[in-house]
Amino acid sequence: xxxxxxxxxxxxxxxxxxxxxxxxxxxxxxxxxxxxxxxxxxxxxxxxxxxxxxxxxxxxxxxxxxxxxxxxxxxxxxxxxxxxxxxxxxxxxxxxxxxxxxxxxxxxxxxxxxxxxxxxxxxxxxxxxxxxxxxxxxxxxxxxxxxxxxxxxxxxxxxxxxxxxxxxxxxxxxxxxxxxxxxxxxxxxxxxxxxxxxxxxxxxxxxxxxxxxxxxxxxxxxxxxxxxxxxxxxxxxxxxxxxxxxxxxxxxxxxxxxxxxxxxxxxxxxxxxxxxxxxxxxxxxxxxxxxxxxxxxxxxxxxxxxxxx
Numbered sequence: 001x002x003x004x005x006x007x008x009x010x011x012x013x014x015x016x017x018x019x020x021x022x023x024x025x026x027x028x029x030x031x032x033x034x035x036x037x038x039x040x041x042x043x044x045x046x047x048x049x050x051x052x053x054x055x056x057x058x059x060x061x062x063x064x065x066x067x068x069x070x071x072x073x074x075x076x077x078x079x080x081x082x083x084x085x086x087x088x089x090x091x092x093x094x095x096x097x098x099x100x101x102x103x104x105x106x107x108x109x110x111x112x113x114x115x116x117x118x119x120x121x122x123x124x125x126x127x128x129x130x131x132x133x134x135x136x137x138x139x140x141x142x143x144x145x146x147x148x149x150x151x152x153x154x155x156x157x158x159x160x161x162x163x164x165x166x167x168x169x170x171x172x173x174x175x176x177x178x179x180x181x182x183x184x185x186x187x188x189x190x191x192x193x194x195x196x197x198x199x200x201x202x203x204x205x206x207x208x209x210x211x212x213x214x215x216x217x218x219x220x221x222x223x224x225x226x227x228x229x230x231x232x233x234x235x236x237x238x239x240x241x242x243x244x245x246x247x248x249x250x251x252x253x254x255x256x257x258x259x260x261x262x263x264x265x266x267x268x269x270x271x272x273x274x275x276x277x278x279x280x281x282x283x284x285x286x287x288x289x290x291x292x293x294x295x296x297x298x299x300x301x302x303x304x305x306x307x308x309x
Contacts, residue, residue, distance in 0.1 A: 005074065005075050006075060006076075009178055009181035009182040010182065012071075012075060012178045012181070012182075013178050013182060015071065015074065015075070016067075016071055016174055016175070016178060019067045019070055019071055020063070020067050020170075023062055023063050023066060023067045024063050026062070027059060027062045027063055030062075053154070053155065053158045053159060054158070056158070056159070056163070057158050057162050057163075060162065060163050060166040060167075061162075061166060064166040064167060064169060064170040065165070065166040065169055065170070067170065067174075068080070068084060068166075068169035068170045068173055068174050069084075069169070071083075071174050072084050072173070072174070083173070083177075084169055084173035084174070084227050085173065085221070085225055085226055085227045086227055086228065087225070087226045087227075087228070089225075089226060089293060089294070089297045090226055090228060090229065090293070091289060091292075091293045093289050094224060094226075094229055094286065094289055094290060094293065095229070095232065097282055097285060097286045097289060098220060098224075098229050098232055098233045098236075098286070099232075099233075099236055100282055101216065101220070101233065101279060101282045101283065101286065102216075102233050102236045102237050102240075104275050104278040104279040104282060105212065105213060105216050105237075105275065105279050106237075106240070106265075106275070107267060107271050107272060107274060107275030107278070108212055108272050108275035108276050108279055109209035109212055109213060109275075110209075110265045110266050110267035110271065110272065110275075111266070111267045111268065111269050111271055111272020111273070111275065112208040112209045112211075112212055112272060113205070113206070113208065113209045113265065113266045113267075114266040114267065114268070114269070114272075115208060115269075116204075116205055116206070116207060116208040116209065117205055117266065121204075129204040129205060132202060132203065132204070133203065133204075133205060136202075136203065140245065146245070146246045146249045146250070147249070147250075152242075152243075152246045155242055155246070156239055156242060159238070159242055160235055160238035160239045160242050161231075161235050161238075163238065164231050164234035164235040164237075164238055165231045165234075165235075167197070167234065168217070168221075168227055168230040168231050168234055169227065171193055171196070171197045171214070171217075172193070172217060172218060172221040172227060172230050173221075173227055175193050175196060175197075176189060176190060176193040176218055176221060176222075179192045179193050180222070186222055189218075190215055190218035190219060190222060191215060191218075193214060193218055194211045194212075194213075194214030194215040194218055195211060195214075196214075197210065197211075197213075197214035197217075198210035198211040198213075198214055213237060216233075216279065216283070217230050217233060217234060219283055220233055220283075220286065223283070223286055223287040223290045224286065224290045225290065225294065226290075
């Protein structure tokens with residue numbers, strides 16, 4: 001069966017959808033059972049920042065992390081970490097380029113956010129989209145309410161790092177590999193994965209920036225062949241947004257509107273064009289460095305513990 005799955009991407013897609021759908025249903029049923037057994041209301045999950053953060057982390061693991069591991073285990077002969085590309089083959093230059101690429105992508109994302117806001121939509125659609133954004137920002141206010149540096153550090157782990165890891169395991173580690181194999185065109189598979197990555201966040205006004213981020217992460221995964229680089233890139237992006245929310249929280253300016261403004265910064269189109277050129281240029285350098293690292297350490301050795309040949 002595994003040999004069949006290894007070469008049959010349509011079967012892999014069906015398996016992935018089945019595992020993902022089953023995990024989502026199990027999580028929903030588990031929540032209902034626990035809330036009924038403990039006589040809790042739906043608001044209990046967001047009654048405090050601590051409970052909200054814990055609930056989000058558990059939900060992310062059960063709906064993204066665990067399905068990814070199960071999928072990799074089935075498809076890749078009981079070696080999920082190898083399938084997802086958790087590798088030690090990495091260089092300091094790759095890490096540096098990843099950080100700079102994320103900063104450059106922020107400029108491009110800000111310009112795309114402005115374009116996204118100016119897209120014409122029917123009035124009733126705009127009202128529905130605005131309501132979704134307001135509800136999301138209110139949830140962020142509860143989850144990311146940080147009173148001190150300890151709360152900030154805990155939030156970096158629970159709200160920036162762990163979600164980044166879970167999302168990269170699912171979207172780049174599983175969905176992108178299946179999509180690229182299915183369509184046999186890397187750019188199209190990366191685009192499809194980026195669309196799904198953005199759509200799952202259910203934010204119309206953030207769709208284009210997240211699509212762009214998903215594609216940048218897709219190329220980092222395709223060129224770097226190391227999911228750790230993706231996780232760190234995603235983490236840095238999340239950490240920047242979280243730091244902005246922390247600053248608002250500490251200054252007493254944390255409101256739904258301020259959260260929306262801080263997480264959806266807009267830039268002029270010429271800034272976005274500059275961000276695009278820098279991002280593409282850095283991705284080319286990242287590709288070259290990743291090829292060099294792959295040649296130096298073909299057996300997945302740790303570069304920092306070995307002398308270069």
